[in-house]
Amino acid sequence: MTGALEAFLADRTRATPYLVLDLDVVADRYTRLAAAFPEARLLYAVKACPEPAVLRLLARLGTGFDVASPAEIDLCLDAGASPGSLCHGNPVRAPGAVAAAHAAGVRRFVTDSAEDLADHLPGTSVLVRILVDDRGSATPFFGKFGAAPAEAVRLLRAAAARGLDPGLTFHVGSQQSRPQAYREAVRVALRAAGKAGLAHPALDVGGGLPVPYRAPVPAPEEFADAVRDGISGARAAGDVDGADLLLEPGRALVAEAGVLRTTALRVSRRPGVDHRRWVYLDAGRYQGLAETEGEYIAYPLRVPGRGGASGPVVLAGPTCDGDDVLYRRTPYALPGDLRAGDHVDLLHAGAYTASYASVGFNGFPPLPVHVVGTP
Template identity: 45%
Template sequence: MTMNATVPGALRAATPIFADPAADYIAAHDFDRPTLVVSRAVVADAYDALKAGLGKARIHYAVKANPAAEIIHTLVQKGSGFDCASRGEIELCLGQGARPENLSFGNTIKRASDIAFAHEAGVTLFAADSDAELHKIAANAPGARVYLRVIVENSMADWPLSRKFGCAPVALPALMDLAASLGLVVYGLSFHVGSQTRRAEFWHPVLDQMAGLWHAARAAGHDLQLLNLGGGFPAFYGEAVQTKRSYAAAVMEAVAERFGDVPDVMAEPGRGLVAEAGHIAAEVMLVSRKSDADMHRWVYLDIGRFSGLAETEGEAIRYQFATPHDGGATGPCVLAGPSCDSADILYERAPIQLPLALRDGDKVMIRNCGAYTSSYSSVGFNGFPPLDVIVL
């Protein structure tokens, strides 16, 4: 992305002091459409840091965060397991060399035929949160190991995820008994503390809830082996977060205090592994005001909610931006995408500060977009191209 003589340096000055290959690549190249650039080296470093903090816990990368084949291959080489939500993700991981015993079918909503496919491929670990799903698993993957996902309360995550998935805690004992009666192995419990849980101590109320369920289940005779911590490991979006290693170590310390010596602990980081490895090269399409009296400028980018920035829903994830005019005077903006859909507004409730000198045609870099952008991008809503991806 060649801007002007000062821009590459300005972009580098705005990036962290450690190596940032994706930012360097964007500063040195031109792009004719929105493009995500991701560094495999940064993903590998993030894996090493999380693994060091998690200790004995096994990492199962949440493939949905970024399913680029190059990233999957890199993580296979690092020894990662994978949390797969569909047959397509299972096929992707197997195609990149992952062993089926290192995959879990973590979606609690699965086609019967996809369960049978996974079972035939050698996958033995499945998630469930209802009696209907347990019956499907028993019929199509007899004898499989299952972990039951539970709804948790008191999430302090930026994006709580406890409405769609999980059984009510009160329903858990009956589901475990049913699974056992169907010939399935009641292997463990899982939960999700919520996406972008910025501080490790935010896990404590949720772990307290799960510990009570865990110990009650074991007392009832279920030989639980697996505690699946799910995701929630954060990335940097402008608010301070702990280093990956110290964050993971603090979570594991809290787990040990509440659960004791759990035989098998699994974590499913997605955002925490890939978000900071990638940035998006984008362009300003228009800067305008609705009237002379309008306090806020409207800044329209060539990428919006339908072409990769879906996590701006509810302004939950607030991305940071590097521009050719950084260091100059700024003012509040409403930020929007290019499509002819009035829902394609990124930030309005809390306007974003951008340089007053920003104009149409200016190139911008959206930071830390390696997670949940390319995988959310549409096939071409309104005729705008889907997000290109370059993996370094």
């Protein structure tokens, strides 16, 4: 944890729960990822953390943005992004949404259906999202998005016939731990490009790059090498002669920049229910911790000021919903002297927390966000 974050968290009087983000960490992760993928245009996935200070920083660093709604388009433009740096990556849009985004200056869109393709205006870039294997990810997308390869070829040809500039994209799932998933997906996408007659298409390899929450993950360079291997294989097979790369990092840029500070509301023994202590926090699934559903994302924890011998716990949120239990199966241990009123910090919590927090379920307000570091 950086000095700036530690200094901010040293104030124990601030009301919880809240998220604090360090912009210097965001800038560092952007620099590292840009170095690993020097040939790629980076498009930050706004949904991961739409905090305006983060968007302003990334716009100043030169990244583009992956947006999913009119509100995200407005956020990026207000942060200083140029309309041409935006890609409307959500293929599920309301009637008129494409025209409105086009009027705002957006010229790159993602599609995965003939129904959506019909809405696009000649001259725009349209990336056909192709269905790929997303095994190895914490949260797969399979089924909701993506055209099967044969359908993707038909969509690419139809896009070209309508005067659009066709390319391809895919998503191998969020928190993807297998570099080879990208290699395989690149081959699938570029094989479809070749069949559609595209010699050098734009290829957006999506997001999904993993963060080391409680276990090591492959370095960004390993994923970059896998992407390059996929392109080399496609060239050797005669599918294409190359590709113009785009990458949509979200979690990889902001997760490690954030700490979610909570307070233990109650620490209880549950005789006849569980041998472990139950720790109820003032932030749960509805206050920003939606990614604990299925216990897919396991945040590192710390309890400042407590250092006694640790014992097993179940972690739960504050609401009256029975599904607001964060970790029942994932092993967690917290100090035995933990008491109600103690702070519990969730680390690497900068991604998909504030953006997932409800607007008032059970009367709990949205998650406040604080920012430290170089603006």
